Amino acid sequence: MKQAIGFIDSGVGGLTVVREVLKQLPHEQVYYLGDTARCPYGPRDKEEVAKFTWEMTNFLVDRGIKMLVIACNTATAAALYDIREKLDIPVIGVIQPGSRAALKATRNNKIGVLGTLGTVESMAYPTALKGLNRRVEVDSLACPKFVSVVESGEYKSAIAKKVVAESLLPLKSTKIDTVILGCTHYPLLKPIIENFMGDGVAVINSGEETASEVSALLDYHNLLDATDEEIEHRFFTTGSTQIFKDIAKDWLNMPDMTVEHIKLGK
Amino acid sequence: MKQAIGFIDSGVGGLTVVREVLKQLPHEQVYYLGDTARCPYGPRDKEEVAKFTWEMTNFLVDRGIKMLVIACNTATAAALYDIREKLDIPVIGVIQPGSRAALKATRNNKIGVLGTLGTVESMAYPTALKGLNRRVEVDSLACPKFVSVVESGEYKSAIAKKVVAESLLPLKSTKIDTVILGCTHYPLLKPIIENFMGDGVAVINSGEETASEVSALLDYHNLLDATDEEIEHRFFTTGSTQIFKDIAKDWLNMPDMTVEHIKLGK
Numbered sequence: 001m002k003q004a005i006g007f008i009d010s011g012v013g014g015l016t017v018v019r020e021v022l023k024q025l026p027h028e029q030v031y032y033l034g035d036t037a038r039c040p041y042g043p044r045d046k047e048e049v050a051k052f053t054w055e056m057t058n059f060l061v062d063r064g065i066k067m068l069v070i071a072c073n074t075a076t077a078a079a080l081y082d083i084r085e086k087l088d089i090p091v092i093g094v095i096q097p098g099s100r101a102a103l104k105a106t107r108n109n110k111i112g113v114l115g116t117l118g119t120v121e122s123m124a125y126p127t128a129l130k131g132l133n134r135r136v137e138v139d140s141l142a143c144p145k146f147v148s149v150v151e152s153g154e155y156k157s158a159i160a161k162k163v164v165a166e167s168l169l170p171l172k173s174t175k176i177d178t179v180i181l182g183c184t185h186y187p188l189l190k191p192i193i194e195n196f197m198g199d200g201v202a203v204i205n206s207g208e209e210t211a212s213e214v215s216a217l218l219d220y221h222n223l224l225d226a227t228d229e230e231i232e233h234r235f236f237t238t239g240s241t242q243i244f245k246d247i248a249k250d251w252l253n254m255p256d257m258t259v260e261h262i263k264l265g266k
Numbered sequence: 267m268k269q270a271i272g273f274i275d276s277g278v279g280g281l282t283v284v285r286e287v288l289k290q291l292p293h294e295q296v297y298y299l300g301d302t303a304r305c306p307y308g309p310r311d312k313e314e315v316a317k318f319t320w321e322m323t324n325f326l327v328d329r330g331i332k333m334l335v336i337a338c339n340t341a342t343a344a345a346l347y348d349i350r351e352k353l354d355i356p357v358i359g360v361i362q363p364g365s366r367a368a369l370k371a372t373r374n375n376k377i378g379v380l381g382t383l384g385t386v387e388s389m390a391y392p393t394a395l396k397g398l399n400r401r402v403e404v405d406s407l408a409c410p411k412f413v414s415v416v417e418s419g420e421y422k423s424a425i426a427k428k429v430v431a432e433s434l435l436p437l438k439s440t441k442i443d444t445v446i447l448g449c450t451h452y453p454l455l456k457p458i459i460e461n462f463m464g465d466g467v468a469v470i471n472s473g474e475e476t477a478s479e480v481s482a483l484l485d486y487h488n489l490l491d492a493t494d495e496e497i498e499h500r501f502f503t504t505g506s507t508q509i510f511k512d513i514a515k516d517w518l519n520m521p522d523m524t525v526e527h528i529k530l531g532k
Contacts, residue, residue: 024369026399096485100478103290132481133292134492209478212366215398216479217486219362226400 002229004031005214006065008056011039011151011239012247013185014071017094019252020207021069021214027226028218029233031060035264036239040147041074042116042183049078049118055264057083059236065089066223069214073098073115073183077122090217095119097213098180098206099128103136105202106178112171112201113140114193115182116147125182139174140182143167147185153247155188164192171197178202188251235259268495270297271480272331274322277305277417277505278513279451280337283360285518286473287335287480293492294484295499297326301530302505306413307340308382308449315344315384321530323349325502331355332489335480339364339381339449343388356483361385363479364446364472365394369402371468372444378437378467379406380459381448382413391448405440409433409452416451419513430458437463444468454517501525 005021007014011034018030033056035041041049053075057068068091070076070083076093084091102111113125120142129136145163154160171179179201181187187205194203218224233254237244241259249255271287273280277300284296299322301307307315319341323334334357336342336349342359350357368377379391386408395402411429420426437445445467447453453471460469484490499520503510507525515521 024366024398026401090486092486096482100290100481104474104478131485131490131492132290134494135292208370212370212475212478213482215366216362216482219397220356220358220483224397226397228400 002029002225002227002231003064003066004029004234006060006068007032007071008053008060008068008075009034009072009184010041010074011036011147011185012244013147013150013183015248015251016184016187016205017069017071017207017210020211022252024211024215027231029231031063031065031234033060033236034238034244036151036237036244038238039151040116041072042118042144042147044118046078046118046122049074050082052265053079053083057087059262059264061087067214067218069210070094071184074118077119077124090221092210092213092217094184094206094210095124095128097209098182098204099125099132101206101209102178102180102204103129103132105204106136108175108177109133109136110174110176111136111138112174112176112179113138113182114143114179114186115140117142117144119182125180139171139176141168141171146189147183150185150188153243160189161192164189164196168193168196176201178204180204181206233257236262238262238264268295268491268493268497269330269332270295270500272326272334273298273337274319274326274334274341275300275338275450276307276340277302277413277451278510279413279416279449281514281517282450282453282471283335283337283473283476286477288518290477290481293497295497297329297331297500299326299502300505300510302417302503302510304504305417306382307338308384308410308413310384312344312384312388315340316348318531319345319349323353325528325530327353333480333484335476336360337450340384343385343390356487358476358479358483360450360472360476361390361394363475364448364470365391365398367472367475368444368446368470369395369398371470372402374441374443375399375402376440376442377402377404378440378442378445379404379448380409380445380452381406383408383410385448391446405437405442407434407437412455413449413451416454419509421454426455427458430455430462434459434462442467444470446470447472499523502528504528504530
């Protein structure tokens with residue numbers, strides 16, 4: 001059987017990355033774990049997020065994945081370099097690809113970053129962006145309400161519009177021409193965010209660039225697999241399988257998917 | 267001093283990749299070697315191209331590069347996997363990034379590939395494309411006259427228009443919606459090729475995607491460098507420094523560049 005690419009996230013947000021990977025690599029097999037029971041990760045301290053991220057990692061590594069994508073910005077900020085150092089499979093996060101995509105899009109080198117409190121406090125985006133181009137200016141904004149709007153399935157509702165408008169108001173007075181959706185949940189709100197920010201601002205979903213990086217690293221490590229062996233994607237959640245399934249079916253267009261409930265930690 | 271990223275090509279074509287890399291990574295230092303005296307590589311047999319590619323590689327490795335980009339499709343097809351296996355720095359080619367960019371652009375999964383005879387005969391593009399998505403259909407076309415048009419500096423002339431129109435005529439009767447410029451010289455002809463192919467066809471320069479892969483791999487190997495140490499790009503050619511400089515200055519917008527003449531082989 002095929003070896004899967006593993007994806008971990010605090011909930012359903014990482015599915016936005018899975019969607020892009022399956023678009024670019026339609027013959028790859030995916031194992032996905034969303035730690036919905038302990039979502040959101042954003043307000044937790046770094047040590048706790050790192051511990052949870054290791055628990056998710058070990059769960060998928062035990063199931064024989066060939067590569068790991070930390071499809072959660074908060075978890076990437078807390079644990080990417082530690083996990084990469086300790087595993088012998090390729091490990092990537094979403095912050096570097098998101099930064100790269102934003103630098104390709106910006107024309108005035110003024111970039112906004114929306115993220116959870118954990119991601120914003122970690123300074124991971126400003127660090128990554130300036131590690132690529134020192135001249136860039138970064139405005140970060142924590143949007144603590146976005147994740148629960150998405151996880152509750154309300155991401156197309158009037159509530160979502162109100163929360164987005166209230167949260168993003170401070171960005172309206174800046175000169176940024178590019179906004180990074182620095183949380184993998186936020187692409188589900190992308191139409192509303194784009195509408196609020198207006199035509200002059202590019203809204204960056206790191207999913208596409210992350211998918212390109214997955215493809216590049218699988219190639220670099222001779223791990224690409226386009227054989228016609230049977231594919232069996234697997235989806236695990238620590239929370240409600242029904243809510244997970246409703247969002248995942250819609251987002252990935254997989255009407256027949258099954259979702260398995262699992263437990264992590266003590 | 268900064269450690270450079272090395273680029274090798276049969277001539278000036280690889281400068282199209284350098285331009286994209288410096289756009290995305292403006293603080294990185296570049297060493298570039300164009301084997302203009304033995305250009306074109308396209309009609310040579312694979313063993314000879316591999317030998318020349320190794321000579322270029324060793325020249326730059328001796329000068330302490332931290333990563334190697336084989337910015338030439340013919341050389342990538344002939345030697346990438348051998349060089350990657352034997353060097354202890356990251357080594358990438360341009361065929362995989364070009365394939366990835368084309369698959370992102372196509373809507374009907376019908377892709378055309380323009381390349382040298384060596385690249386077309388190697389089947390490297392169809393192999394790379396189908397290694398990502400088995401369902402893609404590939405039409406390859408050798409364009410043996412393009413490289414000399416570019417190396418002679420005639421890439422904006424009426425001659426260029428005539429050569430492009432005559433060479434690409436067979437593609438007009440296919441259903442491809444995407445064309446890969448499968449030779450790093452061809453982006454200098456891109457405006458003419460786009461004009462000839464018309465609005466319905468996306469023309470892919472692998473440079474941008476290659477630059478993203480350079481960035482991803484430098485990050486993955488902790489080799490990114492955005493420090494403000496002095497940058498000294500170096501350009502080497504085995505042929506005429508004047509012709510090289512005229513094209514490079516124009517393409518890279520570096521009025522003050524110097525080009526060093528060197529010898530390779532016996």
